[in-house]
Amino acid sequence: MDLRSLRYFVAVADARSVGKAAQRLHMAQPPLSVQIRNLESQLGAQLFRRVSGGMQLTDAGSALLARAREALALAHDGFEAARAVAAGRRGRLTVGYMFALGYALLPQLVPKLRRAMPEVELQFVEMSTLTYEALIAELKVTVALCMPPIQRAGIAASVVGTQPLRVAMPARSPMARLRAIPLAKLQGGTLISLPTFAESADSSVVATLLRRHHITMQIAHRVETVHSALALVMAGEGMAILPACAALGSPPGLVFKPLLDVKDGFDVAVCWRSDLDSPLLAPFIDCVRASMAQ
Numbered sequence: 001m002d003l004r005s006l007r008y009f010v011a012v013a014d015a016r017s018v019g020k021a022a023q024r025l026h027m028a029q030p031p032l033s034v035q036i037r038n039l040e041s042q043l044g045a046q047l048f049r050r051v052s053g054g055m056q057l058t059d060a061g062s063a064l065l066a067r068a069r070e071a072l073a074l075a076h077d078g079f080e081a082a083r084a085v086a087a088g089r090r091g092r093l094t095v096g097y098m099f100a101l102g103y104a105l106l107p108q109l110v111p112k113l114r115r116a117m118p119e120v121e122l123q124f125v126e127m128s129t130l131t132y133e134a135l136i137a138e139l140k141v142t143v144a145l146c147m148p149p150i151q152r153a154g155i156a157a158s159v160v161g162t163q164p165l166r167v168a169m170p171a172r173s174p175m176a177r178l179r180a181i182p183l184a185k186l187q188g189g190t191l192i193s194l195p196t197f198a199e200s201a202d203s204s205v206v207a208t209l210l211r212r213h214h215i216t217m218q219i220a221h222r223v224e225t226v227h228s229a230l231a232l233v234m235a236g237e238g239m240a241i242l243p244a245c246a247a248l249g250s251p252p253g254l255v256f257k258p259l260l261d262v263k264d265g266f267d268v269a270v271c272w273r274s275d276l277d278s279p280l281l282a283p284f285i286d287c288v289r290a291s292m293a294q
Contacts, residue, residue: 003075006068008035009047013065016054092121093280096141099126100226101268104163104245105145108291116283128224129194136273143284147243148205149269156274158285161292162265163243165205166256168233173255180260183213190238191217192229206241209264230254268292 011021018036022029040047047061057065093113097106106124113122125141135141136155144150149157167181175181193206210217220238223229229240230250243266247256270285 003072005035005039006071008032009039009061010065010068010072012036012048012055013057013061016056018055091278091280092123092142093117093284094123094125094140094142095284096125096127096132096135096144098128098132098145098147098226100163100243100246101145101147102126103248105268105288105291108294109287112287112291113284116287117280120280130224132271136271139273139276142272142276142278143281144271145268145288146271147266147268149267150271154274155271156276157269157271159267159269160285160288161268163245163268164265165209165241165259165262166244166247167259168230168240168242168246168250168254168256170233170236171253171255173239175257176255178257180258182260183209183215183262186210186215186217186239189217190220192232192238192240193219193222194224194226194229205264205266209241209262 008021008025011025012018012032015021015024018033019029022032025032036047043060043064045060046058047064048055049058050056110122113120125135127135127141127144127146132144132146133150133152133155136144136150146157147163149159151157167175167186169176175185178185191206209215218238221229221232223232226242226246229242230246232238233240234251234253241259242256244256244258247254250256270288272281
């Protein structure tokens with residue numbers, strides 16, 4: 001039994017006439033009669049009886065009609081759902097984000113996503129510098145807000161903005177009184193750093209900046225996340241050079257100062273597995289760009 005047979009059956013039941021049903025279906029009457037007889041043969045039951053007013057459902061026909069309508073309605077819903085997903089109107093998007101970007105980006109981004117993709121189910125997953133590559137590669141997140149962009153085979157990235165560098169230090173630090181920190185003031189200081197992996201924020205931005213200006217700092221700790229770095233800065237273990245967005249939601253007792261005459265920053269990117277073919281990707285990136293511009 002197929003959906004076409006059910007559609008023909010429902011049309012005859014509604015019209016109470018094979019001839020009228022054939023007109024509504026834009027087909028000849030004899031093939032429609034053959035379809036109804038074939039359906040009755042498959043079921044082993046008579047579905048209609050001829051009466052003076054036309055075609056009347058038998059008890060078996062009445063039992064089938066309600067289920068046939070449900071089946072056709074479900075099939076229609078399924079087709080519409082598939083079209084909506086293919087067009088990017090429906091679906092599910094699991095968004096990974098690094099903690100440092102949470103306060104800075106999500107309050108602007110989430111409402112934009114709700115407006116742009118109202119029927120898309122959204123889920124958010126916090127990532128760290130140690131976990132974000134694996135989460136993307138294993139498709140545990142559909143897209144990820146990364147800082148810096150991931151540069152490895154199998155992962156695509158689109159840069160959507162930049163976060164300037166800030167030096168996080170205790171408010172009681174003598175340098176906390178300065179409007180901006182000259183790089184020379186960091187010489188010989190103690191640094192709380194993110195992990196040093198290939199293309200990580202530490203090696204590609206902070207370490208590169210310090211090497212370029214011949215600044216040597218002692219690495220006191222390497223931590224996975226920005227909030228771990230901030231906790232150790234509060235504890236007096238050293239300073240941390242972080243993206244400016246780390247100041248949002250930071251605990252009291254810390255200050256964030258710009259570096260004097262330094263234009264370097266952390267690139268922010270949307271990253272995804274390069275073989276991902278999703279119509280949700282382009283509108284998501286558009287929403288992120290608009291959020292970063294605010």
